[in-house]
Amino acid sequence: MNKLLKKRKLAENIIEYVFEAKDIVRNAKAGQFVILRVDKDGERVPFTICDYNREKGELTLLVQTVGYSTARLAQLEVGDYVHDLVGPLGNATDLSHADRILLVGGGIGAAVIYPQSKQLKKLNKKVDVILGARDKSLLMYEDEFSKYSDNLYIMTDNGSKGEKGFVTDKLKQLIDSGQKYDVVFAVGPLVMMKAVSNVTKQYGIRTIVSMNSIMVDGTGMCGGCRVTIGGETKYACVDGPEFDGHEVDFDEAISRASFYKEHEKEQFCKIKG
Amino acid sequence: MVIVERQRTIEQDPEVRAKNFEEVSKGFDEKTMLIEAARCLNCKTAPCKKGCPVGVNIPEFIMELQKNNPLKANEIIKKTNSLPAVCGRVCPQEVQCEKYCVRKAKLGGSVAIGALERYAADAGLKSQEKVQPPKERKNIKVAVVGSGPSGLSCAGELAMNGAQVTVFEAFHQAGGVLVYGIPEFRLPKDIVQKEIDKLKELGVEFKLNTVIGKTFYVEELLKEYDFVFIGSGAGLPMFMKIKGESLNGVCSANEFLTRANLMKAYLPDSVTPIQRAKISVVVGGGNVAMDAARTALRLGAEKVYVVYRRSRQEMPAREDEIIHAEEEGIEFMLLTNPVEILGKDKVEGIRCIKMQLGEPDQSGRRRPIPIEGSEFDLKCDQVIMSIGTSPNPLIKNSTKGLETTKWGTIVVDENNETSIENVYAGGDSVTGAATVIMAMGAGRNAAKAMLKKAEENK
Numbered sequence: 114m115n116k117l118l119k120k121r122k123l124a125e126n127i128i129e130y131v132f133e134a135k136d137i138v139r140n141a142k143a144g145q146f147v148i149l150r151v152d153k154d155g156e157r158v159p160f161t162i163c164d165y166n167r168e169k170g171e172l173t174l175l176v177q178t179v180g181y182s183t184a185r186l187a188q189l190e191v192g193d194y195v196h197d198l199v200g201p202l203g204n205a206t207d208l209s210h211a212d213r214i215l216l217v218g219g220g221i222g223a224a225v226i227y228p229q230s231k232q233l234k235k236l237n238k239k240v241d242v243i244l245g246a247r248d249k250s251l252l253m254y255e256d257e258f259s260k261y262s263d264n265l266y267i268m269t270d271n272g273s274k275g276e277k278g279f280v281t282d283k284l285k286q287l288i289d290s291g292q293k294y295d296v297v298f299a300v301g302p303l304v305m306m307k308a309v310s311n312v313t314k315q316y317g318i319r320t321i322v323s324m325n326s327i328m329v330d331g332t333g334m335c336g337g338c339r340v341t342i343g344g345e346t347k348y349a350c351v352d353g354p355e356f357d358g359h360e361v362d363f364d365e366a367i368s369r370a371s372f373y374k375e376h377e378k379e380q381f382c383k384i385k386g
Numbered sequence: 387m388v389i390v391e392r393q394r395t396i397e398q399d400p401e402v403r404a405k406n407f408e409e410v411s412k413g414f415d416e417k418t419m420l421i422e423a424a425r426c427l428n429c430k431t432a433p434c435k436k437g438c439p440v441g442v443n444i445p446e447f448i449m450e451l452q453k454n455n456p457l458k459a460n461e462i463i464k465k466t467n468s469l470p471a472v473c474g475r476v477c478p479q480e481v482q483c484e485k486y487c488v489r490k491a492k493l494g495g496s497v498a499i500g501a502l503e504r505y506a507a508d509a510g511l512k513s514q515e516k517v518q519p520p521k522e523r524k525n526i527k528v529a530v531v532g533s534g535p536s537g538l539s540c541a542g543e544l545a546m547n548g549a550q551v552t553v554f555e556a557f558h559q560a561g562g563v564l565v566y567g568i569p570e571f572r573l574p575k576d577i578v579q580k581e582i583d584k585l586k587e588l589g590v591e592f593k594l595n596t597v598i599g600k601t602f603y604v605e606e607l608l609k610e611y612d613f614v615f616i617g618s619g620a621g622l623p624m625f626m627k628i629k630g631e632s633l634n635g636v637c638s639a640n641e642f643l644t645r646a647n648l649m650k651a652y653l654p655d656s657v658t659p660i661q662r663a664k665i666s667v668v669v670g671g672g673n674v675a676m677d678a679a680r681t682a683l684r685l686g687a688e689k690v691y692v693v694y695r696r697s698r699q700e701m702p703a704r705e706d707e708i709i710h711a712e713e714e715g716i717e718f719m720l721l722t723n724p725v726e727i728l729g730k731d732k733v734e735g736i737r738c739i740k741m742q743l744g745e746p747d748q749s750g751r752r753r754p755i756p757i758e759g760s761e762f763d764l765k766c767d768q769v770i771m772s773i774g775t776s777p778n779p780l781i782k783n784s785t786k787g788l789e790t791t792k793w794g795t796i797v798v799d800e801n802n803e804t805s806i807e808n809v810y811a812g813g814d815s816v817t818g819a820a821t822v823i824m825a826m827g828a829g830r831n832a833a834k835a836m837l838k839k840a841e842e843n844k
């Protein structure tokens with residue numbers, strides 16, 4: 114049982130949660146994730162560790178309300194408890210070997226790139242960030258990103274904030290204008306990560322993506338999270354979640370992500386009433 | 387002389403049970419139990435006993451049953467077996483205790499030792515006696531990693547002897563394979579829960595949602611505890627590495643069974659999804675394959691095939707489970723092996739090849755060889771891979787100095803101690819996928835060694 118300490122709405126359908134999780138944050142690192150169950154009979158759902166405070170034993174998650182379990186989570190009030198919280202799982206991301214880093218976050222992907230920008234900036238690296246969203250109402254953490262980046266570029270599909278266009282438009286523009294990056298770290302919807310990887314491949318820039326496969330245990334025992342990387346089967350929960358974007362079989366991942374859609378829709382309707 | 391035949395337990399009708407998740411076998415009623423117990427000849431040499439990995443005193447407990455004293459019988463079993471209600475149900479008795487029973491060949495069949503054990507154990511569980519925590523508390527602290535049969539029996543033995551025990555479990559529920567793998571219709575979960583509750587009464591503390599190697603490292607545990615026992619099992623599923631294995635509709639038996647059992651996806655209003663297939667193909671021939679096949683059937687499949695590359699004789703599953711599966715209408719495709727899974731996004735079928743048996747291999751079983759040109763296709767919308775598991779490398783990768791074999795199993799000595807002092811291991815993490823009773827035996831053995839060492843170091 115872990116207590117919800119703070120809750121803050123950041124954007125349409127996006128909520129920042131701070132949980133009491135002393136044991137989890139002790140060894141936690143940026144890039145890792147947790148699995149939580151809201152209720153006793155709830156589903157196990159994974160979320161990236163967005164931020165943490167070791168002294169206070171606090172864990173921050175950034176969650177987009179998309180279906181049953183995330184909607185149940187959104188119903189919790191400060192002081193309520195989630196039934197189970199386990200972690201940290203997966204491997205930490207370490208981009209500290211690079212000096213010039215471009216972080217690309219689409220939608221809720223901001224949750225994954227935020228701890229990276231914070232950490233890298235503290236190491237005095239050059240950090241540029243592209244944030245993308247459909248509409249300005251879906252943007253989050255702008256202030257935080259401004260603080261922890263050299264340049265922050267905002268892209269919206271409809272031009273309601275920043276520039277109109279996709280994150281890949283900005284990416285191409287930056288590279289073509291002579292910006293040099295040692296590594297691009299892109300996190301967001303599968304189609305976005307696929308598009309970014311396609312662009313960077315042409316320019317030969319190393320690219321890392323974060324695979325949010327469907328998971329059950331998160332410890333390597335079900336194989337449900339498997340992804341094909343360079344022709345080999347890997348488990349996102351223990352071998353990842355980060356992989357070389359140029360090696361990922363995105364089409365397969367997109368197909369696998371939709372497997373339980375029907376059931377999920379049904380459950381979501383139940384909670385929305 | 388009339389030879390009394392081995393008595394059969396009461397079972398749900400195959401057609402009825404194929405549609406529900408209630409326990410298939412209801413065990414013996416009192417009358418049948420007495421008839422069966424009376425069949426035991428109380429052999430002086432007790433050959434049956436040598437077939438039991440933990441040496442349950444079989445004639446002695448059956449003698450108590452003959453006098454209709456199930457609680458006494460249970461006490462006798464409990465001296466060497468801390469989970470008799472589980473073992474009575476899931477031990478592969480036909481290759482263990484019952485294999486050596488003198489009645490096996492000519493006297494109406496082996497005594498149904500497993501079913502009798504279950505009878506006694508169930509009576510024990512029902513009697514609801516509070517367990518007495520040991521009077522003397524010792525100043526020994528032990529961390530047990532994993533709450534499967536090895537971890538539970540290790541914790542039980544330690545706690546009974548006054549040690550302070552904390553069990554760390556990665557999942558949100560304790561029990562290991564007993565709760566996430568073996569289905570309700572074979573091992574009701576409230577039985578496992580009762581055993582766990584008893585450990586709690588003994589003072590064992592359970593820390594769930596804690597992954598050793600992630601949340602805490604073994605090194606850290608050693609600072610706070612005198613000993614560590616690793617009972618992390620062999621939960622890493624293998625796949626065949628054939629074409630089409632990433633299609634939607636292909637999953638490991640572990641995933642399928644975990645969704646069904648641990649996440650209760652077999653209940654109609656569960657929030658955890660599970661595929662309810664029309665035609666399901668399960669690949670493999672062990673207990674896991676039988677459980678997956680029978681679960682698929684109960685989830686509403688019209689047809690379930692078990693595809694196994696050797697013959698029925700070589701199937702590693704318990705005899706009872708094979709028979710039960712057959713009775714329920716599951717079709718066995720023996721001497722058959724998949725070569726490709728067919729489909730575009732989703733599984734549409736499976737291509738198999740016929741096999742024949744050649745010379746015996748290292749395991750002593752005859753090696754299956756493909757028959758060229760014998761490929762054929764089977765239509766299906768689900769393929770469940772159940773071809774084996776290996777130990778999870780999480781602990782190995784995060785623990786410096788822990789010696790393992792090339793298969794990833796942990797190396798231990800005769801006391802179950804690993805290459806790291808005061809770190810013990812046992813169960814599937816040491817042997818690779820084996821049995822409940824072997825895992826329990828290992829857990830107890832390690833507990834005894836720890837207690838002895840603590841005594842010596844005092």
Ligand SMILES: Cc1cc2nc3c(=O)[nH]c(=O)nc-3n(C[C@H](O)[C@H](O)[C@H](O)COP(=O)(O)OP(=O)(O)OC[C@H]3O[C@@H](n4cnc5c(N)ncnc54)[C@H](O)[C@@H]3O)c2cc1C
Nearest residue numbers: 158159160161176177180181182183224325326327328377
């Ligand atoms: C390693 C990892 C990190 C993630 N980090 C975040 C994060 O920081 N913030 C965030 O909002 N979301 C994150 N996600 C996605 C999040 O887990 C899903 O949105 C969530 O499970 C949806 O649950 P639901 O019941 O509300 O929706 P559902 O109706 O169940 O599903 C909605 C969508 O989520 C996907 N999904 C469903 N169940 C799972 C599951 N068990 N695992 C993964 N995806 C699933 C479905 O394919 C579907 O596209 C992460 C996923 C992974 C694997």
Ligand SMILES: Cc1cc2nc3c(=O)[nH]c(=O)nc-3n(C[C@H](O)[C@H](O)[C@H](O)COP(=O)(O)OP(=O)(O)OC[C@H]3O[C@@H](n4cnc5c(N)ncnc54)[C@H](O)[C@@H]3O)c2cc1C
Nearest residue numbers: 532534535536556562563567598619813814820821822825
């Ligand atoms: C479907 C199925 C059916 C079976 N049927 C039978 C049968 O009929 N008869 C029989 O005798 N045997 C059967 N077996 C085999 C038997 O269940 C196992 O041999 C036995 O459970 C092994 O016990 P264990 O304690 O070593 O490990 P497990 O039961 O696997 O338990 C290990 C536990 O450790 C936890 N864990 C793993 N890693 C960590 C970590 N890093 N930190 C914390 N916790 C961790 C796991 O979550 C798990 O709960 C079956 C197995 C399966 C999968």
Ligand code: SF4
Nearest residue numbers: 438442473477482483
């Ligand atoms: S524990 Fe298993 S092998 Fe031993 S007597 Fe009981 S059923 Fe037989």
Ligand code: SF4
Nearest residue numbers: 426427429434487488
């Ligand atoms: S061998 Fe059979 S008959 Fe003899 S003691 Fe054992 S169970 Fe009884």
Ligand code: FES
Nearest residue numbers: 331333335336350
């Ligand atoms: S989530 Fe089960 S193996 Fe990765």
